[in-house]
Amino acid sequence: MSKRHGIAFKLAAFILSCAFVILVVIVGYNYNYSRDIILRQAEESSRNLARDTTGRIDSVLITVQKVADNIAFSLEDATLSKEEILELNKRVLANNPEIYGMAIAFEPYFLEHDQLFFAPYYYRSGGRIAFNMLGGPNYRYFYMDWYQIPKELERPVWTEPYNDEGGGDVLMATYSVPFFRTVDGKKVFAGVVTADVSLDWLEDMLEEIRIYDSGFAFLLSRHGTFIAHPDRNLIINQTIFTLAEELDSPELRSIGQKMLAGESAFVPVDNVFDDTERYLFYTGLKYGGWSLGVIFPKDEMLAEVRKLSKVTTLIGIAGFIVLAMLIIFIARKITNPLHKLSGAALEIASGNLDLKLPEINSRDEVGDLANSFGVMRTSLKDYIENLTSTTAAKERIESELRIARDIQMGILPKLFPAFPERPEFDVFASIEPAKEVGGDLYDFFFVDDDHFCFLIGDVSGKGVPAAFFMAVTKTLLKVVSEKGLDPGDIITKVNSDLAAENESCMFVTLFLAIMNINTGETRYANAGHNPPVYMPCGGKPEWIPPLGEPVAGVMEGMEYTTKTMTMHPGDVMFIYTDGVSEAMNPENELYSDERLMDILTAMDKPFAPELVKEIDDSIKVFTRGAEQSDDITMLAMQFCGKCDK
Amino acid sequence: MRRYHHPLSVRTMLLTMVLGLLLFPGPGLAMEKASIVLHWLPQAQFAGHYMAKDMGFYEEEGIDLTILPGGPDILASEWLEVGKADFATMFLSTGLLKRSSLPVINIGQFVQHSALMLITKTDAGITSLKDLENKKVGIWANEFQIQPRALFKRLGISITVVPQSSSLDLFLRDGVMATSGMWYNEYHLLLSYGLDQEELRPFFFRDTDLNFPEDGIYTLEKTADLKPDLCRAITAATIRGWEYAFDHPEEALDSVMKRMIKEKIPANRAHQKWMLDRMQDIIMPDEGTQIGVLRQDDFERVSSILMEAGFLEQAPMFPEFYRGPVR
Numbered sequence: 014m015s016k017r018h019g020i021a022f023k024l025a026a027f028i029l030s031c032a033f034v035i036l037v038v039i040v041g042y043n044y045n046y047s048r049d050i051i052l053r054q055a056e057e058s059s060r061n062l063a064r065d066t067t068g069r070i071d072s073v074l075i076t077v078q079k080v081a082d083n084i085a086f087s088l089e090d091a092t093l094s095k096e097e098i099l100e101l102n103k104r105v106l107a108n109n110p111e112i113y114g115m116a117i118a119f120e121p122y123f124l125e126h127d128q129l130f131f132a133p134y135y136y137r138s139g140g141r142i143a144f145n146m147l148g149g150p151n152y153r154y155f156y157m158d159w160y161q162i163p164k165e166l167e168r169p170v171w172t173e174p175y176n177d178e179g180g181g182d183v184l185m186a187t188y189s190v191p192f193f194r195t196v197d198g199k200k201v202f203a204g205v206v207t208a209d210v211s212l213d214w215l216e217d218m219l220e221e222i223r224i225y226d227s228g229f230a231f232l233l234s235r236h237g238t239f240i241a242h243p244d245r246n247l248i249i250n251q252t253i254f255t256l257a258e259e260l261d262s263p264e265l266r267s268i269g270q271k272m273l274a275g276e277s278a279f280v281p282v283d284n285v286f287d288d289t290e291r292y293l294f295y296t297g298l299k300y301g302g303w304s305l306g307v308i309f310p311k312d313e314m315l316a317e318v319r320k321l322s323k324v325t326t327l328i329g330i331a332g333f334i335v336l337a338m339l340i341i342f343i344a345r346k347i348t349n350p351l352h353k354l355s356g357a358a359l360e361i362a363s364g365n366l367d368l369k370l371p372e373i374n375s376r377d378e379v380g381d382l383a384n385s386f387g388v389m390r391t392s393l394k395d396y397i398e399n400l401t402s403t404t405a406a407k408e409r410i411e412s413e414l415r416i417a418r419d420i421q422m423g424i425l426p427k428l429f430p431a432f433p434e435r436p437e438f439d440v441f442a443s444i445e446p447a448k449e450v451g452g453d454l455y456d457f458f459f460v461d462d463d464h465f466c467f468l469i470g471d472v473s474g475k476g477v478p479a480a481f482f483m484a485v486t487k488t489l490l491k492v493v494s495e496k497g498l499d500p501g502d503i504i505t506k507v508n509s510d511l512a513a514e515n516e517s518c519m520f521v522t523l524f525l526a527i528m529n530i531n532t533g534e535t536r537y538a539n540a541g542h543n544p545p546v547y548m549p550c551g552g553k554p555e556w557i558p559p560l561g562e563p564v565a566g567v568m569e570g571m572e573y574t575t576k577t578m579t580m581h582p583g584d585v586m587f588i589y590t591d592g593v594s595e596a597m598n599p600e601n602e603l604y605s606d607e608r609l610m611d612i613l614t615a616m617d618k619p620f621a622p623e624l625v626k627e628i629d630d631s632i633k634v635f636t637r638g639a640e641q642s643d644d645i646t647m648l649a650m651q652f653c654g655k656c657d658k
Numbered sequence: 659m660r661r662y663h664h665p666l667s668v669r670t671m672l673l674t675m676v677l678g679l680l681l682f683p684g685p686g687l688a689m690e691k692a693s694i695v696l697h698w699l700p701q702a703q704f705a706g707h708y709m710a711k712d713m714g715f716y717e718e719e720g721i722d723l724t725i726l727p728g729g730p731d732i733l734a735s736e737w738l739e740v741g742k743a744d745f746a747t748m749f750l751s752t753g754l755l756k757r758s759s760l761p762v763i764n765i766g767q768f769v770q771h772s773a774l775m776l777i778t779k780t781d782a783g784i785t786s787l788k789d790l791e792n793k794k795v796g797i798w799a800n801e802f803q804i805q806p807r808a809l810f811k812r813l814g815i816s817i818t819v820v821p822q823s824s825s826l827d828l829f830l831r832d833g834v835m836a837t838s839g840m841w842y843n844e845y846h847l848l849l850s851y852g853l854d855q856e857e858l859r860p861f862f863f864r865d866t867d868l869n870f871p872e873d874g875i876y877t878l879e880k881t882a883d884l885k886p887d888l889c890r891a892i893t894a895a896t897i898r899g900w901e902y903a904f905d906h907p908e909e910a911l912d913s914v915m916k917r918m919i920k921e922k923i924p925a926n927r928a929h930q931k932w933m934l935d936r937m938q939d940i941i942m943p944d945e946g947t948q949i950g951v952l953r954q955d956d957f958e959r960v961s962s963i964l965m966e967a968g969f970l971e972q973a974p975m976f977p978e979f980y981r982g983p984v985r
Contacts, residue, residue, distance in 0.1 A: 151731040156799075156821045158828070165794070165820060165833035173827055176922065236830055236851040251926045255850040258928035270852045
């Protein structure tokens, strides 16, 4: 059986679980939505940041490119002398502070037919402009990338950045532009102009890009070499692909390939560098074939969102607690009066109608209930008062009826054995009055010394009229019987007396017999009464056949006949009213004549007083306490004499 | 089989060293000073030498060896000739060619297989070497051009030689159709520039009959005559160095990286790891290969090809040229 929970508990449980679900949904949605916003913003700002940064780098590169392109263009003028070339070179360097060094390198034997190398190189050194002539057995510049690549590709290139040992380990990149001259009407490759730029500023610039706490930017060369990265060990030494190999991350390798392809994207890179989750935005630069990557630590990006979620959750929990307290308060406010009313109802149920009802002033359903409850109590009180007076009146009547009943019963002979001094016969009678006053009667008396009269009757109807009618009948019977008449004449006489003044048409059934107690000769008459049972000593009981004559008291002048039978010693005559045969059990089944006969048949050596008691017991067993609706009256008359059997 | 050393635990070695120092007061008193110039910048290609040095194998052999890093501007044979170094590492082909002008001999042959290769990009559609006809091919100078030139001569095709610089930039920018490379170096460099193996179509010289053994230790004939024990000891210690490097790759990589950083050349461990693994492949191509031996048939094959290709007029006799360990 489930545990009993009060309204307060149920209300709180339902509402709070609902509120909890709502809280979780709100916090979850809020988190996700804010995270998406932050990520979008991060992507947007990283795009801007990257655009800004690449723009700044590109602007430096384009400046250098323009200078070198212009020099290359002017070098196509074949009239320039060696001195002019040197002067040009020097002047350009002096006028372009962003250029670290510039070389103008010619093809072998191009400018001077006896000179394998011609490559003046002006560069900055200790705040001044220094000069060096490149080329020599140990420096065959024709096979250097800065010379060979633009020559073979016939277009300007940015070389891969390198650490310049001469310049104090400065990271450098060189822009090389091929220039051509017309020899014998043909355009031939004549040499290259190079402009070196220091990339020191690059690292500073990228280091300024501080994204959250641990975010950073890095720059890759055309072939994936790190040009700038907060971990200086990676610069020049590693490509993004060797890093991927060391980190065993095919994902990073694939990102690297996309970066080198000049693509631009915002991608999550989880567990690549370490086991934290990050986002990477990458984009290609316009010049140099370089690409920029910006790393965002996801944790730090989402720190604000997490904080917001935490605060939202805390507020939610606080609200939850307040809500819980409010619900309990409201529920208590409702259930407390109910508790009081419930207690009062119990008190009223136990009979205390004068109980002062709990003071409930709330103007709601509970208030209505309390009002109804008050009205109910008042009505109940009135009703009970009414009932009390009615009951008192009824009891008085009932008490009077009881007295009437007692008087009625008092007129029936009750003393047994009735005639102990007469061994010739034994008579026993019993009446079990129904609750209501009924109209059964019996009587027995000596008519003269030898004749004994016994009778039984049943007045129609119930109540006081029946009782009076019975009393009248009994009195008449006794008076008339003592005149020594035959039973038929007695009933004829009584009938006419009763019928004469019987305006209410009451009637009585009667069986009356007079026995000669010496011979056992018995004369009897029957006015519409149940046939009695004759029980010969040692023989089978049998019905004494009815005479087919009507009830007494209705038809004036009716003549009743007398029959005669002889009882032998030990024989019993059993007479009874229909209260016996019509006794009902709780299933409304009748006791019935058959059952009566069966019980009588089963009796061995019947003895009048015991016979009556036995039948009475069997009726009680049969009815099992069902309410008795009619008087149960029985009379057994046993002729003794001398039993032969 | 001759054994140059007995496997010793590090602790025993240290003990030996300490005892040695105690017994012979004055450090280096019993040590013979010597130097070896390597034919390229520090990298895992020379890990055996570095390990032998760092683990004290040379010292155990009584040599106070100075390892001199090579580089693009250093010709190892020149250093031998002018006495800047007592020993030098060189390719077998280089040694054979030098022999005609300088009496060098081989005292230990380490790389048994040619790591030299030509690499093309898959999308260039070069399916056989003949497709390179009239195409620009990046070819290194000096000994590195022997095999390619011999190859193209045999194939009967002419190519446009573009002298190859120390970088692969030109190839990456499609300035040449094919580039020379060493399996342990340039091939992986291309991978580390983001090219996938599928994007590259390599042609290995080791798959042709131009499979030249490469790195070996050389010295001048007179040094070998005067100090045979020193020569033997150098080779023996280097063999131990290689064995140790292959057994302890991480230590070997540490040792290589340390030297690269010292020389300020781009150093990355993933690349050196690849190189060390490939060195193992070409130093010990088979399970039972004995390190450091030059096989006569290899020697003769290389000599005849060099002569056939016109690089060499007359080949030296094998016993004259080779005084290293034998099987």
